[in-house]
Amino acid sequence: MSSLTLGIAILIISAAYFFVANRASSSQRAAGTKFHSLPHYYGLYAALLAFLPAFAILLVLAIGDDLVFRSLALDFVPDEVKASKNYKEVIVMAQITNVVDGINFGEQPDWVYAAAEAWKGWDATSTTLRTILVISLSLLGGMFAYRQVNPGFRSRNAVERIIMTILAASSAIAILTTIGIVFSVIFESLRFFALVPVSEFLFGTTWNPQFEGAERAGSGQMGLATYGSVPLFAGTFLISIVALTVSVPVGLFSAIYLSEYATPKVRAVVKPVMELLAGVPTVVYGFFAALTVAPFIRSTGMSLGLDVASESALAAGLVMGIMIIPFVSSLSDDVINAVPQALRDAAYGLGSTHSETVRQVVLPAALPGVVASILLAVSRAVGETMIVVMAAGLAANLSFNPLDAVTTVTSQIVTILVGDQEFESAKTLSAFALALTLIVITLGLNFVALQIVKKYREQYE
Amino acid sequence: MNSADQSHNFATAGLPAETVGDVHVDHPRMTARNVDVFYGDKQAIDNVTLDIGEKQVISFIGPSGCGKSTFLRCLNRMNDTIDICRITGEIALDGQNIYDPKIDVVPLRARVGMVFQKPNPFPKSIFDNVAYGPRIHGIATSKDELNDIVESSLERAGLWNEVKDRLHQPGTGLSGGQQQRLCIARAIAVSPEVILMDEPCSALDPIATAKIEELIAELSSEYTIVIVTHSMQQAARVSQRTAYFHLGKLVEVGNTDQIFTNPQHEMTNNYITGRFG
Structure with missing residues (x-):
């Protein structure tokens, strides 16, 4: 049977x-x-x-x-x-x-x-x-x-x-799967680190992966393959910072508006609509960034006399910022709503205005939760792939100028693993080392976020 | 909906057409005239007229849902935060109608402070809790002055000796009774003229309650105090006047001694003697 x-x-x-x-x-x-x-x-x-x-x-x-x-x-x-x-x-x-x-x-x-x-x-x-x-x-x-x-x-x-x-x-399945993923990445990374020293990978400033075949044939385009991941992480953080400068203020302010100022009717409409933003597939954001935002930034920059790459960190970061607004606003809205009405009453009872109450009582009480929501947005920004593949470029420039084309860890993993590849080569294996580093970073951020949330729970009880 | 229909919402049987006892006093600090309060279509307060005497403690008693807290919250316009709440009639502080559109609610609430049922200190340090009001109203001009205000407020609330060594620890770390006294200190730090207390002891144990009651007695030499309470003993202990509310109506008001020893209206008598409520 x-x-x-x-x-x-x-x-x-x-x-x-x-x-x-x-x-x-x-x-x-x-x-x-x-x-x-x-x-x-x-x-x-x-x-x-x-x-x-x-x-x-x-x-x-x-x-x-x-x-x-x-x-x-x-x-x-x-x-x-x-x-x-x-x-x-x-x-x-x-x-x-x-x-x-x-x-x-x-x-x-x-x-x-x-x-x-x-x-x-x-x-x-x-x-x-x-x-x-x-x-x-x-x-x-x-x-x-x-x-x-x-x-x-x-x-x-x-x-x-x-x-x-x-x-x-059932919960063990989720945990075991995570452990399994981490271990499979660790083992492949170990193979990579047998070929390339850890110090070169972590501190090298040139990212130039080559197939060994190409290298052996002497046709390596830019000399020997080097695997310094610093430009990739720099690119990731540059784009994340741009994204956060957009999403944190906009998300936080709209959360404050929704939870403190909006009438229930407005809230009932606006909140789901904002959450729709989170439902747009990232590939759609990607071509929006590549086809609309990037050319717009380029032409604006040109008219100001700035030299803007046609694929820029700014374009990718702005669009990614729009994408993660709902992550910040939705979570912040929840924590702001969780602040007890008694605290607001106390502030009003002492003669505070609406915005004084929000700034001096509600936000400080909700702050740990707001920070946790921002950290979750950071994890999201760091791990985001599709937008950067399409809009940020693939050149591994070590640059902190948001008008340059940069590349990120995730988009390099994609380019390395898409198409035909020779599995034993350092180039392919480098994707796993990048993934491992990224996992460590995101896990670290999630851990910090969790610690803050834990502290938050003890706040006003 | 007209007012005749609305009055059907009340079980009016036995309620007096007019408040029994003298609603007026010689030196009123606040005066309420023909006050009606509606939550949406539901009438919560029906034609209440009452004077609140200067440097007197008046207690509001009555069964749950009788409107005593609602009426209390009208006195510093805390009901403004509830969208569906509508108030008619006139409430005046020192002769000035507080529902006049020209009146700014922010300084009003500084003049008519409030202490809530559940202690609600801000999740800030003890010092910052008390300093909050003076800071937002710019009462203190220097750091020393602010320190003095905090110290004297905590002293008047009888909390100074217990917290003077830990002013910068969170106010939420205090015991329930201490938290409530902290809230009273926070309220008096802005030098209000009237203090409204909405069942300030209902979440406290008997010892903490005794301390708060002692405090109310002391404060009454300087402030006009309105206290809502479920405990008739408390009303008898702390207040000079007592107002009995029932189903949104002010049934009877009078000197506390007289209300508890010789109530004029049958419903007051029934409530006092514990026949309902």
Whole structure:
């Protein structure tokens, strides 16, 4: 049976157990026995026990059997092949699995066919075993629960514990995925740092990645490849600063307007409309920046006698600033609203004007939350990709002039990983090192934001 | 909706057509004449006329929802912050109608200070809490003067000895009773003429309550105080006059002794003796 049919099968078994256990309990109840829990809890308990362990095993086997087969298949590879210089395990595996899947590219050596035959055999055995294991586990689990249908068993509490476990497992998935992403980036970065020294990467001021092939052929356009990431981070921060100079004042002021001055009717319209800004795909912002804002800045600059690159940090930063306005305004609006009315009353009661109340009482009380919202906006700006790819240029200039074309960490990662690439080269691997540094920075910012939010909670209680 | 319809919102049975007792005093600081208050279509205060005597404590008592807090908040126009609230009639401070369009509400609120039900110190230091009012109104001309105002306000609120060594710690770190006395100090720092107190002890324990009551007695030699309270014992202890509100009407007003020993109206009598409320 395939995994899908197996899944459906255990669902049916669970449903059956639900009815059986439910019926058993309710009929005894009707006969006058006092049960600890309501009948459907006994049914639910049986259904959960019939489903969950079997489903977990099914998942593990679906992922795990391939790994076992791979290590087994390696035994078929002759020693002389393993010893040869160009031996790559990935390629051998691809040869074997292609034959298993019936895809043939020319004639393969005999051992490949032997391995493929064996693989098919294991596959069949594994499927049979899996079917038996999963179905019987489901039946046994349900049976175990069904035998516990007695007045003393506290199925309601048991179901509560199972639900808690499911909820905890769900949050574990999010955490494990994050850890997984970080580790995969770390491992690739380590490979990169084996080729390029950490100090060069962190402190070098020239970013000039080249394919090793091009370098070996002597056709490197600008000499040797260098991987100094300083210009990229400088570009990222330049654009982020431009974006924040736009979004923080505008976002904060509109939050103050919305929460303190606007009538409920205005607020009901304006707030969702502003949040629409966050729903515009970043690629749309990107071409708005590249096709409308950048030429406008360039022509304005020219008329003022300034030398403006056609793709400038200013264009990308301005548009990115517009994009993150809702992040600042929406979050700030929430924290400003959370400031107790009692504090405003106190200020009015002492004869403060509206704006004095906002400036001297409401904002100071909301400040930690406002700062946290700004830091979240910073994380957003630092990680933003599409706008900068389209509007900021790709030249890794080390410049703090917002009228120059600069590049950012994220847009370099995109250019490095788009298209054909040679995986073992320092150029490709450098993307992971950049990603790792970016993750560390954003995690750091989020951590700071969280600390501030935590402090904020203790503020006025 | 005309006023005849609105009066149906009230269970008017037993309510007097006119307030029992003498609503006037010899030296009024504030005077309210025929005051009606509406929240949207709902009438919260119905034709209240009352004088508030200078350097006297008057307490407003009555069952929940009787309008005593609403009336209190009219006295310094705190109800202005509620959009749907509408007030008719006249309330005057020293003979001047405070709802006159020419009156600026900001200095009015400095003259008629307010202490709220729940202690609400700003999340600032104790010093800054008290200095807030003098700062926004430019009362102190020098740093020394500001220090003096803060010290004397805290002293008059009976808090100075407890906080003088930690003036720069947050006011929110004080106990509930201390916070409420801090709020009183904050209110008197702007030298108001009238202090409104909206159930100032309802969130406090008996010992803190006793301290606040003592303080009110002391302050009454200098200030005109209006206090809303749910505790009849408190009204009896701190106030010279008592006004009994019921369903938006001022039922009876008189000297506190007389209200508690010899109430004229049956509803006042029922409330005082605990038959409802």
